[in-house]
Amino acid sequence: MIIKIPCKRHVISIFMIIIIIVVLVLSSQITKAYSVENKTPFDNSHFIEVDGISLHYRIDKARTDQSLGKILMVHGMGGSTYCWRENTGPLSENGFTVITVDLPAFGFSDRQPGLDHTAKNRADWLWGLLDYLDSELFNDNTPWILVGHSMGAKPIAEMTFNRNEDVEALVFVAGAVFNSPPNLFGNLIEQTPFNHLFEFAIRNIIHQPFAINRALKSAYGREVSEEELSKYLEPLEIEGTARAWIDLVRSSSDELDNLDQLETNILLIWGADDSWVSVDDARKLDDQLLNSNLEIIADNHHMPMVTASEEVNNLIISFLLDSRN
Incomplete structure:
Protein backbone atom coordinates (compact mmCIF):
# COMPACT_ATOMS: atom_id res chain seq x y z
CA MET A 1 0.00 0.00 0.00
CA ILE A 2 1.31 3.45 -0.94
CA ILE A 3 0.78 6.26 1.55
CA LYS A 4 0.82 9.74 0.07
CA ILE A 5 2.35 12.36 2.33
CA PRO A 6 0.93 15.82 1.66
CA CYS A 7 3.46 18.40 0.54
CA LYS A 8 4.33 21.38 2.71
CA ARG A 9 2.21 23.69 0.56
CA HIS A 10 -0.88 21.53 1.06
CA VAL A 11 -0.28 21.30 4.80
CA ILE A 12 -0.04 25.08 5.06
CA SER A 13 -3.22 25.46 2.98
CA ILE A 14 -5.13 23.05 5.21
CA PHE A 15 -3.79 24.77 8.33
CA MET A 16 -4.83 28.19 7.06
CA ILE A 17 -8.32 26.95 6.20
CA ILE A 18 -8.66 25.66 9.77
CA ILE A 19 -7.54 29.05 11.12
CA ILE A 20 -10.05 30.84 8.92
CA ILE A 21 -12.89 28.64 10.17
CA VAL A 22 -11.88 29.13 13.81
CA VAL A 23 -11.56 32.90 13.38
CA LEU A 24 -14.94 33.18 11.67
CA VAL A 25 -16.64 31.11 14.37
CA LEU A 26 -15.09 33.11 17.20
CA SER A 27 -15.63 36.45 15.53
CA SER A 28 -19.34 35.82 15.25
CA GLN A 29 -19.44 36.13 19.05
CA ILE A 30 -17.15 39.18 19.29
CA THR A 31 -18.18 42.79 18.91
CA LYS A 32 -15.74 44.77 16.78
CA ALA A 33 -15.01 48.36 17.73
CA TYR A 34 -11.80 49.93 16.59
CA SER A 35 -11.96 53.66 16.20
CA VAL A 36 -11.56 56.45 18.71
CA GLU A 37 -11.48 60.20 18.37
CA ASN A 38 -8.16 61.96 17.91
CA LYS A 39 -7.79 63.60 21.30
CA THR A 40 -5.29 64.60 23.94
CA SER A 45 0.25 64.91 26.56
CA HIS A 46 2.11 66.35 23.58
CA PHE A 47 2.59 65.29 19.96
CA ILE A 48 5.54 65.74 17.63
CA GLU A 49 6.27 64.63 14.07
CA VAL A 50 9.64 62.94 13.55
CA ASP A 51 10.53 61.75 10.05
CA GLY A 52 6.86 62.01 9.12
CA ILE A 53 5.80 59.88 12.12
CA SER A 54 3.56 61.25 14.86
CA LEU A 55 4.81 60.47 18.38
CA HIS A 56 2.77 60.94 21.54
CA TYR A 57 4.81 61.83 24.61
CA ARG A 58 4.28 63.21 28.11
CA ILE A 59 6.40 65.57 30.20
CA ASP A 60 6.73 65.51 33.97
CA LYS A 61 9.07 68.37 34.88
CA ALA A 62 11.34 68.28 37.90
CA ARG A 63 9.53 69.58 40.96
CA THR A 64 12.63 70.77 42.78
CA ASP A 65 14.60 73.99 42.51
CA GLN A 66 17.53 72.13 40.97
CA SER A 67 17.09 69.60 38.16
CA LEU A 68 19.08 66.39 38.62
CA GLY A 69 18.78 65.18 35.05
CA LYS A 70 16.53 64.12 32.18
CA ILE A 71 14.99 60.66 31.94
CA LEU A 72 13.36 59.01 28.90
CA MET A 73 11.15 56.00 29.71
CA VAL A 74 10.21 53.55 26.91
CA HIS A 75 7.46 50.95 27.36
CA GLY A 76 7.35 47.31 26.31
CA MET A 77 5.16 45.24 23.97
CA GLY A 78 1.50 46.28 24.17
CA GLY A 79 2.35 49.10 26.56
CA SER A 80 2.28 52.88 26.50
CA THR A 81 3.13 55.86 28.68
CA TYR A 82 0.55 54.46 31.11
CA CYS A 83 3.00 51.74 32.13
CA TRP A 84 5.10 54.34 33.98
CA ARG A 85 2.22 55.81 35.98
CA GLU A 86 3.78 54.87 39.35
CA ASN A 87 7.23 56.20 38.49
CA THR A 88 7.04 59.61 36.83
CA GLY A 89 5.69 61.41 39.88
CA PRO A 90 8.25 60.19 42.42
CA LEU A 91 11.13 60.70 39.96
CA SER A 92 10.06 64.27 39.19
CA GLU A 93 9.57 64.97 42.90
CA ASN A 94 13.19 63.95 43.41
CA GLY A 95 14.50 66.38 40.82
CA PHE A 96 14.35 64.55 37.50
CA THR A 97 12.51 65.72 34.40
CA VAL A 98 10.79 62.64 32.98
CA ILE A 99 9.68 62.03 29.39
CA THR A 100 7.49 59.03 28.61
CA VAL A 101 6.74 58.16 25.01
CA ASP A 102 4.55 55.82 22.96
CA LEU A 103 6.43 53.94 20.26
CA PRO A 104 4.71 53.85 16.83
CA ALA A 105 1.92 51.22 16.74
CA PHE A 106 1.36 51.66 20.50
CA GLY A 107 -0.41 54.07 22.81
CA PHE A 108 -1.42 57.17 20.89
CA SER A 109 1.48 57.33 18.44
CA ASP A 110 1.35 56.73 14.68
CA ARG A 111 -0.35 53.74 13.04
CA GLN A 112 0.75 54.39 9.48
CA PRO A 113 1.28 51.13 7.54
CA GLY A 114 4.58 49.95 6.16
CA LEU A 115 6.87 51.17 8.95
CA ASP A 116 9.98 49.17 9.82
CA HIS A 117 9.88 48.82 13.58
CA THR A 118 13.52 47.87 14.00
CA ALA A 119 15.32 48.90 17.16
CA LYS A 120 17.63 51.10 15.05
CA ASN A 121 14.70 52.95 13.49
CA ARG A 122 13.06 53.38 16.88
CA ALA A 123 16.34 54.77 18.22
CA ASP A 124 16.41 57.37 15.43
CA TRP A 125 12.79 58.39 16.11
CA LEU A 126 13.46 58.73 19.83
CA TRP A 127 16.60 60.80 19.31
CA GLY A 128 14.53 63.03 17.04
CA LEU A 129 12.16 63.63 19.93
CA LEU A 130 14.93 64.25 22.47
CA ASP A 131 16.85 66.58 20.16
CA TYR A 132 13.69 68.65 19.71
CA LEU A 133 13.12 68.84 23.47
CA ASP A 134 16.73 69.81 24.16
CA SER A 135 16.81 72.57 21.55
CA GLU A 136 13.28 73.95 21.68
CA LEU A 137 12.03 73.40 25.25
CA PHE A 138 14.84 72.64 27.67
CA ASN A 139 17.81 74.50 26.15
CA ASP A 140 19.86 71.75 27.71
CA ASN A 141 22.43 69.50 26.04
CA THR A 142 23.35 67.39 29.07
CA PRO A 143 23.25 63.61 28.55
CA TRP A 144 20.03 61.63 28.93
CA ILE A 145 19.16 58.76 31.25
CA LEU A 146 17.39 56.05 29.24
CA VAL A 147 14.96 53.57 30.82
CA GLY A 148 13.46 50.71 28.81
CA HIS A 149 10.99 48.03 29.85
CA SER A 150 10.92 44.65 28.10
CA MET A 151 10.75 45.39 24.34
CA GLY A 152 11.84 48.96 25.13
CA ALA A 153 15.34 47.77 26.05
CA LYS A 154 16.55 47.27 22.48
CA PRO A 155 15.77 50.82 21.31
CA ILE A 156 17.58 52.45 24.23
CA ALA A 157 20.56 50.17 23.67
CA GLU A 158 20.64 51.24 20.00
CA MET A 159 20.32 54.87 21.08
CA THR A 160 23.46 54.38 23.14
CA VAL A 173 13.51 46.79 33.53
CA ALA A 174 12.98 43.16 32.49
CA GLY A 175 14.84 44.06 29.31
CA ALA A 176 14.09 41.78 26.35
CA VAL A 177 17.38 41.93 24.43
CA PHE A 178 17.87 38.25 23.61
CA ASN A 179 14.55 37.53 21.91
CA SER A 180 13.96 37.45 18.15
CA PRO A 181 10.61 38.14 16.42
CA PRO A 182 8.44 35.06 15.78
CA ASN A 183 8.47 33.66 12.25
CA LEU A 184 5.70 31.10 12.46
CA PHE A 185 4.29 31.73 9.00
CA GLY A 186 7.29 32.98 7.05
CA ASN A 187 6.46 35.37 4.23
CA LEU A 188 2.75 34.50 4.40
CA ILE A 189 2.21 37.36 6.83
CA GLU A 190 3.03 39.83 4.03
CA GLN A 191 0.96 38.17 1.31
CA THR A 192 -2.66 38.77 0.36
CA PRO A 193 -5.08 37.38 1.49
CA PHE A 194 -3.14 36.02 4.48
CA ASN A 195 -2.14 39.47 5.75
CA HIS A 196 -5.84 40.39 5.91
CA LEU A 197 -6.54 37.18 7.80
CA PHE A 198 -3.81 37.89 10.35
CA GLU A 199 -5.05 41.45 10.75
CA PHE A 200 -8.57 40.16 11.32
CA ALA A 201 -7.34 37.68 13.93
CA ILE A 202 -5.29 40.31 15.77
CA ARG A 203 -8.18 42.76 15.89
CA ASN A 204 -10.92 40.31 16.81
CA ILE A 205 -9.09 37.86 19.07
CA ILE A 206 -5.69 39.05 20.31
CA HIS A 207 -6.87 42.61 20.99
CA GLN A 208 -10.10 41.62 22.70
CA PRO A 209 -10.63 42.13 26.46
CA PHE A 210 -10.48 38.44 27.40
CA ALA A 211 -7.08 38.01 25.73
CA ILE A 212 -5.58 41.26 27.01
CA ASN A 213 -6.82 40.57 30.54
CA ARG A 214 -5.17 37.16 30.50
CA ALA A 215 -1.87 38.60 29.25
CA LEU A 216 -1.90 41.37 31.84
CA LYS A 217 -2.64 38.94 34.67
CA SER A 218 0.44 36.97 33.65
CA ALA A 219 2.63 40.08 33.33
CA TYR A 220 1.48 41.69 36.59
CA GLY A 221 1.31 38.47 38.56
CA ARG A 222 -2.12 39.50 39.86
CA GLU A 223 -5.61 40.40 38.72
CA VAL A 224 -5.79 43.78 37.01
CA SER A 225 -8.45 46.36 37.81
CA GLU A 226 -11.11 47.45 35.35
CA GLU A 227 -9.37 50.82 35.03
CA GLU A 228 -6.02 49.16 34.26
CA LEU A 229 -7.61 46.92 31.64
CA SER A 230 -9.40 49.85 30.01
CA LYS A 231 -6.17 51.86 29.79
CA TYR A 232 -4.56 49.02 27.81
CA LEU A 233 -7.62 48.43 25.63
CA GLU A 234 -8.23 52.05 24.62
CA PRO A 235 -5.17 52.39 22.35
CA LEU A 236 -5.87 49.00 20.77
CA GLU A 237 -9.20 50.34 19.51
CA ILE A 238 -7.51 52.99 17.38
CA GLU A 239 -8.04 52.26 13.71
CA GLY A 240 -5.01 50.74 12.02
CA THR A 241 -3.54 49.14 15.15
CA ALA A 242 -3.90 45.54 13.93
CA ARG A 243 -2.28 46.40 10.59
CA ALA A 244 0.57 48.14 12.42
CA TRP A 245 1.15 45.06 14.56
CA ILE A 246 1.64 42.98 11.41
CA ASP A 247 4.36 45.43 10.37
CA LEU A 248 5.77 45.09 13.87
CA VAL A 249 6.12 41.31 13.60
CA ARG A 250 7.51 41.61 10.09
CA SER A 251 10.25 44.09 10.92
CA SER A 252 11.19 43.69 14.61
CA SER A 253 14.90 43.32 15.33
CA ASP A 254 16.75 40.15 16.25
CA GLU A 255 18.52 39.75 19.57
CA LEU A 256 21.36 42.13 20.36
CA ASP A 257 24.77 40.54 20.01
CA ASN A 258 27.07 43.47 20.76
CA LEU A 267 21.07 49.13 36.15
CA LEU A 268 19.14 45.88 35.60
CA ILE A 269 15.84 45.48 37.48
CA TRP A 270 13.99 42.18 37.34
CA GLY A 271 11.07 40.44 38.99
CA ALA A 272 12.15 37.13 40.46
CA ASP A 273 9.07 35.37 39.08
CA ASP A 274 9.08 36.96 35.60
CA SER A 275 7.72 34.38 33.12
CA TRP A 276 8.02 36.72 30.12
CA VAL A 277 11.74 37.57 30.33
CA SER A 278 13.33 35.18 32.77
CA VAL A 279 15.83 35.90 35.50
CA ASP A 280 18.21 33.60 33.59
CA ASP A 281 18.19 36.23 30.83
CA ALA A 282 18.90 38.88 33.45
CA ARG A 283 21.96 37.02 34.70
CA LYS A 284 23.13 36.36 31.15
CA LEU A 285 22.77 40.05 30.38
CA ASP A 286 24.61 41.02 33.55
CA ASP A 287 27.50 38.74 32.54
CA GLN A 288 27.81 40.29 29.09
CA LEU A 289 27.68 43.94 30.14
CA LEU A 290 30.81 45.78 31.25
CA ASN A 291 29.35 48.07 33.94
CA SER A 292 26.08 46.64 35.23
CA ASN A 293 24.31 46.08 38.51
CA LEU A 294 21.52 43.49 38.74
CA GLU A 295 18.69 43.93 41.23
CA ASN A 313 11.91 54.17 42.10
CA ASN A 314 14.36 54.03 45.00
CA LEU A 315 16.68 51.74 43.05
CA ILE A 316 16.71 54.08 40.06
CA ILE A 317 17.29 57.21 42.14
CA SER A 318 20.04 55.63 44.25
CA PHE A 319 21.74 54.20 41.15
CA LEU A 320 21.78 57.55 39.39
CA LEU A 321 23.02 59.52 42.38
CA ASP A 322 25.65 56.92 43.32
CA SER A 323 26.98 56.67 39.76
CA ARG A 324 27.84 60.38 39.85
CA ASN A 325 30.00 60.06 42.97
Whole structure:
Protein backbone atom coordinates (compact mmCIF):
# COMPACT_ATOMS: atom_id res chain seq x y z
CA MET A 1 0.00 0.00 0.00
CA ILE A 2 1.31 3.45 -0.94
CA ILE A 3 0.78 6.26 1.55
CA LYS A 4 0.82 9.74 0.07
CA ILE A 5 2.35 12.36 2.33
CA PRO A 6 0.93 15.82 1.66
CA CYS A 7 3.46 18.40 0.54
CA LYS A 8 4.33 21.38 2.71
CA ARG A 9 2.21 23.69 0.56
CA HIS A 10 -0.88 21.53 1.06
CA VAL A 11 -0.28 21.30 4.80
CA ILE A 12 -0.04 25.08 5.06
CA SER A 13 -3.22 25.46 2.98
CA ILE A 14 -5.13 23.05 5.21
CA PHE A 15 -3.79 24.77 8.33
CA MET A 16 -4.83 28.19 7.06
CA ILE A 17 -8.32 26.95 6.20
CA ILE A 18 -8.66 25.66 9.77
CA ILE A 19 -7.54 29.05 11.12
CA ILE A 20 -10.05 30.84 8.92
CA ILE A 21 -12.89 28.64 10.17
CA VAL A 22 -11.88 29.13 13.81
CA VAL A 23 -11.56 32.90 13.38
CA LEU A 24 -14.94 33.18 11.67
CA VAL A 25 -16.64 31.11 14.37
CA LEU A 26 -15.09 33.11 17.20
CA SER A 27 -15.63 36.45 15.53
CA SER A 28 -19.34 35.82 15.25
CA GLN A 29 -19.44 36.13 19.05
CA ILE A 30 -17.15 39.18 19.29
CA THR A 31 -18.18 42.79 18.91
CA LYS A 32 -15.74 44.77 16.78
CA ALA A 33 -15.01 48.36 17.73
CA TYR A 34 -11.80 49.93 16.59
CA SER A 35 -11.96 53.66 16.20
CA VAL A 36 -11.56 56.45 18.71
CA GLU A 37 -11.48 60.20 18.37
CA ASN A 38 -8.16 61.96 17.91
CA LYS A 39 -7.79 63.60 21.30
CA THR A 40 -5.29 64.60 23.94
CA PRO A 41 -5.19 61.50 26.15
CA PHE A 42 -3.62 63.08 29.27
CA ASP A 43 -3.23 66.56 30.75
CA ASN A 44 0.52 66.48 30.04
CA SER A 45 0.25 64.91 26.56
CA HIS A 46 2.11 66.35 23.58
CA PHE A 47 2.59 65.29 19.96
CA ILE A 48 5.54 65.74 17.63
CA GLU A 49 6.27 64.63 14.07
CA VAL A 50 9.64 62.94 13.55
CA ASP A 51 10.53 61.75 10.05
CA GLY A 52 6.86 62.01 9.12
CA ILE A 53 5.80 59.88 12.12
CA SER A 54 3.56 61.25 14.86
CA LEU A 55 4.81 60.47 18.38
CA HIS A 56 2.77 60.94 21.54
CA TYR A 57 4.81 61.83 24.61
CA ARG A 58 4.28 63.21 28.11
CA ILE A 59 6.40 65.57 30.20
CA ASP A 60 6.73 65.51 33.97
CA LYS A 61 9.07 68.37 34.88
CA ALA A 62 11.34 68.28 37.90
CA ARG A 63 9.53 69.58 40.96
CA THR A 64 12.63 70.77 42.78
CA ASP A 65 14.60 73.99 42.51
CA GLN A 66 17.53 72.13 40.97
CA SER A 67 17.09 69.60 38.16
CA LEU A 68 19.08 66.39 38.62
CA GLY A 69 18.78 65.18 35.05
CA LYS A 70 16.53 64.12 32.18
CA ILE A 71 14.99 60.66 31.94
CA LEU A 72 13.36 59.01 28.90
CA MET A 73 11.15 56.00 29.71
CA VAL A 74 10.21 53.55 26.91
CA HIS A 75 7.46 50.95 27.36
CA GLY A 76 7.35 47.31 26.31
CA MET A 77 5.16 45.24 23.97
CA GLY A 78 1.50 46.28 24.17
CA GLY A 79 2.35 49.10 26.56
CA SER A 80 2.28 52.88 26.50
CA THR A 81 3.13 55.86 28.68
CA TYR A 82 0.55 54.46 31.11
CA CYS A 83 3.00 51.74 32.13
CA TRP A 84 5.10 54.34 33.98
CA ARG A 85 2.22 55.81 35.98
CA GLU A 86 3.78 54.87 39.35
CA ASN A 87 7.23 56.20 38.49
CA THR A 88 7.04 59.61 36.83
CA GLY A 89 5.69 61.41 39.88
CA PRO A 90 8.25 60.19 42.42
CA LEU A 91 11.13 60.70 39.96
CA SER A 92 10.06 64.27 39.19
CA GLU A 93 9.57 64.97 42.90
CA ASN A 94 13.19 63.95 43.41
CA GLY A 95 14.50 66.38 40.82
CA PHE A 96 14.35 64.55 37.50
CA THR A 97 12.51 65.72 34.40
CA VAL A 98 10.79 62.64 32.98
CA ILE A 99 9.68 62.03 29.39
CA THR A 100 7.49 59.03 28.61
CA VAL A 101 6.74 58.16 25.01
CA ASP A 102 4.55 55.82 22.96
CA LEU A 103 6.43 53.94 20.26
CA PRO A 104 4.71 53.85 16.83
CA ALA A 105 1.92 51.22 16.74
CA PHE A 106 1.36 51.66 20.50
CA GLY A 107 -0.41 54.07 22.81
CA PHE A 108 -1.42 57.17 20.89
CA SER A 109 1.48 57.33 18.44
CA ASP A 110 1.35 56.73 14.68
CA ARG A 111 -0.35 53.74 13.04
CA GLN A 112 0.75 54.39 9.48
CA PRO A 113 1.28 51.13 7.54
CA GLY A 114 4.58 49.95 6.16
CA LEU A 115 6.87 51.17 8.95
CA ASP A 116 9.98 49.17 9.82
CA HIS A 117 9.88 48.82 13.58
CA THR A 118 13.52 47.87 14.00
CA ALA A 119 15.32 48.90 17.16
CA LYS A 120 17.63 51.10 15.05
CA ASN A 121 14.70 52.95 13.49
CA ARG A 122 13.06 53.38 16.88
CA ALA A 123 16.34 54.77 18.22
CA ASP A 124 16.41 57.37 15.43
CA TRP A 125 12.79 58.39 16.11
CA LEU A 126 13.46 58.73 19.83
CA TRP A 127 16.60 60.80 19.31
CA GLY A 128 14.53 63.03 17.04
CA LEU A 129 12.16 63.63 19.93
CA LEU A 130 14.93 64.25 22.47
CA ASP A 131 16.85 66.58 20.16
CA TYR A 132 13.69 68.65 19.71
CA LEU A 133 13.12 68.84 23.47
CA ASP A 134 16.73 69.81 24.16
CA SER A 135 16.81 72.57 21.55
CA GLU A 136 13.28 73.95 21.68
CA LEU A 137 12.03 73.40 25.25
CA PHE A 138 14.84 72.64 27.67
CA ASN A 139 17.81 74.50 26.15
CA ASP A 140 19.86 71.75 27.71
CA ASN A 141 22.43 69.50 26.04
CA THR A 142 23.35 67.39 29.07
CA PRO A 143 23.25 63.61 28.55
CA TRP A 144 20.03 61.63 28.93
CA ILE A 145 19.16 58.76 31.25
CA LEU A 146 17.39 56.05 29.24
CA VAL A 147 14.96 53.57 30.82
CA GLY A 148 13.46 50.71 28.81
CA HIS A 149 10.99 48.03 29.85
CA SER A 150 10.92 44.65 28.10
CA MET A 151 10.75 45.39 24.34
CA GLY A 152 11.84 48.96 25.13
CA ALA A 153 15.34 47.77 26.05
CA LYS A 154 16.55 47.27 22.48
CA PRO A 155 15.77 50.82 21.31
CA ILE A 156 17.58 52.45 24.23
CA ALA A 157 20.56 50.17 23.67
CA GLU A 158 20.64 51.24 20.00
CA MET A 159 20.32 54.87 21.08
CA THR A 160 23.46 54.38 23.14
CA PHE A 161 25.37 52.62 20.34
CA ASN A 162 24.58 55.57 18.08
CA ARG A 163 25.37 58.40 20.50
CA ASN A 164 27.12 57.15 23.60
CA GLU A 165 28.28 60.65 24.52
CA ASP A 166 24.65 61.77 24.86
CA VAL A 167 23.72 59.01 27.34
CA GLU A 168 24.51 59.21 31.04
CA ALA A 169 23.13 55.84 32.12
CA LEU A 170 20.79 53.01 31.14
CA VAL A 171 18.13 51.19 33.13
CA PHE A 172 16.70 47.92 31.80
CA VAL A 173 13.51 46.79 33.53
CA ALA A 174 12.98 43.16 32.49
CA GLY A 175 14.84 44.06 29.31
CA ALA A 176 14.09 41.78 26.35
CA VAL A 177 17.38 41.93 24.43
CA PHE A 178 17.87 38.25 23.61
CA ASN A 179 14.55 37.53 21.91
CA SER A 180 13.96 37.45 18.15
CA PRO A 181 10.61 38.14 16.42
CA PRO A 182 8.44 35.06 15.78
CA ASN A 183 8.47 33.66 12.25
CA LEU A 184 5.70 31.10 12.46
CA PHE A 185 4.29 31.73 9.00
CA GLY A 186 7.29 32.98 7.05
CA ASN A 187 6.46 35.37 4.23
CA LEU A 188 2.75 34.50 4.40
CA ILE A 189 2.21 37.36 6.83
CA GLU A 190 3.03 39.83 4.03
CA GLN A 191 0.96 38.17 1.31
CA THR A 192 -2.66 38.77 0.36
CA PRO A 193 -5.08 37.38 1.49
CA PHE A 194 -3.14 36.02 4.48
CA ASN A 195 -2.14 39.47 5.75
CA HIS A 196 -5.84 40.39 5.91
CA LEU A 197 -6.54 37.18 7.80
CA PHE A 198 -3.81 37.89 10.35
CA GLU A 199 -5.05 41.45 10.75
CA PHE A 200 -8.57 40.16 11.32
CA ALA A 201 -7.34 37.68 13.93
CA ILE A 202 -5.29 40.31 15.77
CA ARG A 203 -8.18 42.76 15.89
CA ASN A 204 -10.92 40.31 16.81
CA ILE A 205 -9.09 37.86 19.07
CA ILE A 206 -5.69 39.05 20.31
CA HIS A 207 -6.87 42.61 20.99
CA GLN A 208 -10.10 41.62 22.70
CA PRO A 209 -10.63 42.13 26.46
CA PHE A 210 -10.48 38.44 27.40
CA ALA A 211 -7.08 38.01 25.73
CA ILE A 212 -5.58 41.26 27.01
CA ASN A 213 -6.82 40.57 30.54
CA ARG A 214 -5.17 37.16 30.50
CA ALA A 215 -1.87 38.60 29.25
CA LEU A 216 -1.90 41.37 31.84
CA LYS A 217 -2.64 38.94 34.67
CA SER A 218 0.44 36.97 33.65
CA ALA A 219 2.63 40.08 33.33
CA TYR A 220 1.48 41.69 36.59
CA GLY A 221 1.31 38.47 38.56
CA ARG A 222 -2.12 39.50 39.86
CA GLU A 223 -5.61 40.40 38.72
CA VAL A 224 -5.79 43.78 37.01
CA SER A 225 -8.45 46.36 37.81
CA GLU A 226 -11.11 47.45 35.35
CA GLU A 227 -9.37 50.82 35.03
CA GLU A 228 -6.02 49.16 34.26
CA LEU A 229 -7.61 46.92 31.64
CA SER A 230 -9.40 49.85 30.01
CA LYS A 231 -6.17 51.86 29.79
CA TYR A 232 -4.56 49.02 27.81
CA LEU A 233 -7.62 48.43 25.63
CA GLU A 234 -8.23 52.05 24.62
CA PRO A 235 -5.17 52.39 22.35
CA LEU A 236 -5.87 49.00 20.77
CA GLU A 237 -9.20 50.34 19.51
CA ILE A 238 -7.51 52.99 17.38
CA GLU A 239 -8.04 52.26 13.71
CA GLY A 240 -5.01 50.74 12.02
CA THR A 241 -3.54 49.14 15.15
CA ALA A 242 -3.90 45.54 13.93
CA ARG A 243 -2.28 46.40 10.59
CA ALA A 244 0.57 48.14 12.42
CA TRP A 245 1.15 45.06 14.56
CA ILE A 246 1.64 42.98 11.41
CA ASP A 247 4.36 45.43 10.37
CA LEU A 248 5.77 45.09 13.87
CA VAL A 249 6.12 41.31 13.60
CA ARG A 250 7.51 41.61 10.09
CA SER A 251 10.25 44.09 10.92
CA SER A 252 11.19 43.69 14.61
CA SER A 253 14.90 43.32 15.33
CA ASP A 254 16.75 40.15 16.25
CA GLU A 255 18.52 39.75 19.57
CA LEU A 256 21.36 42.13 20.36
CA ASP A 257 24.77 40.54 20.01
CA ASN A 258 27.07 43.47 20.76
CA LEU A 259 26.11 44.19 24.35
CA ASP A 260 29.74 44.20 25.49
CA GLN A 261 30.13 47.46 23.56
CA LEU A 262 27.85 49.29 25.98
CA GLU A 263 30.30 51.17 28.19
CA THR A 264 27.86 53.30 30.19
CA ASN A 265 26.65 52.43 33.69
CA ILE A 266 23.63 50.14 33.53
CA LEU A 267 21.07 49.13 36.15
CA LEU A 268 19.14 45.88 35.60
CA ILE A 269 15.84 45.48 37.48
CA TRP A 270 13.99 42.18 37.34
CA GLY A 271 11.07 40.44 38.99
CA ALA A 272 12.15 37.13 40.46
CA ASP A 273 9.07 35.37 39.08
CA ASP A 274 9.08 36.96 35.60
CA SER A 275 7.72 34.38 33.12
CA TRP A 276 8.02 36.72 30.12
CA VAL A 277 11.74 37.57 30.33
CA SER A 278 13.33 35.18 32.77
CA VAL A 279 15.83 35.90 35.50
CA ASP A 280 18.21 33.60 33.59
CA ASP A 281 18.19 36.23 30.83
CA ALA A 282 18.90 38.88 33.45
CA ARG A 283 21.96 37.02 34.70
CA LYS A 284 23.13 36.36 31.15
CA LEU A 285 22.77 40.05 30.38
CA ASP A 286 24.61 41.02 33.55
CA ASP A 287 27.50 38.74 32.54
CA GLN A 288 27.81 40.29 29.09
CA LEU A 289 27.68 43.94 30.14
CA LEU A 290 30.81 45.78 31.25
CA ASN A 291 29.35 48.07 33.94
CA SER A 292 26.08 46.64 35.23
CA ASN A 293 24.31 46.08 38.51
CA LEU A 294 21.52 43.49 38.74
CA GLU A 295 18.69 43.93 41.23
CA ILE A 296 16.14 41.10 41.53
CA ILE A 297 12.87 41.89 43.31
CA ALA A 298 11.27 38.97 45.13
CA ASP A 299 7.63 38.02 44.55
CA ASN A 300 7.37 40.12 41.41
CA HIS A 301 6.74 39.34 37.78
CA HIS A 302 7.15 41.27 34.50
CA MET A 303 5.89 44.70 35.68
CA PRO A 304 7.91 45.54 38.81
CA MET A 305 7.77 49.27 38.02
CA VAL A 306 4.06 49.01 38.90
CA THR A 307 3.83 46.12 41.36
CA ALA A 308 6.97 47.15 43.30
CA SER A 309 7.03 50.81 42.28
CA GLU A 310 8.48 52.23 45.49
CA GLU A 311 11.41 49.82 45.43
CA VAL A 312 12.00 50.38 41.70
CA ASN A 313 11.91 54.17 42.10
CA ASN A 314 14.36 54.03 45.00
CA LEU A 315 16.68 51.74 43.05
CA ILE A 316 16.71 54.08 40.06
CA ILE A 317 17.29 57.21 42.14
CA SER A 318 20.04 55.63 44.25
CA PHE A 319 21.74 54.20 41.15
CA LEU A 320 21.78 57.55 39.39
CA LEU A 321 23.02 59.52 42.38
CA ASP A 322 25.65 56.92 43.32
CA SER A 323 26.98 56.67 39.76
CA ARG A 324 27.84 60.38 39.85
CA ASN A 325 30.00 60.06 42.97
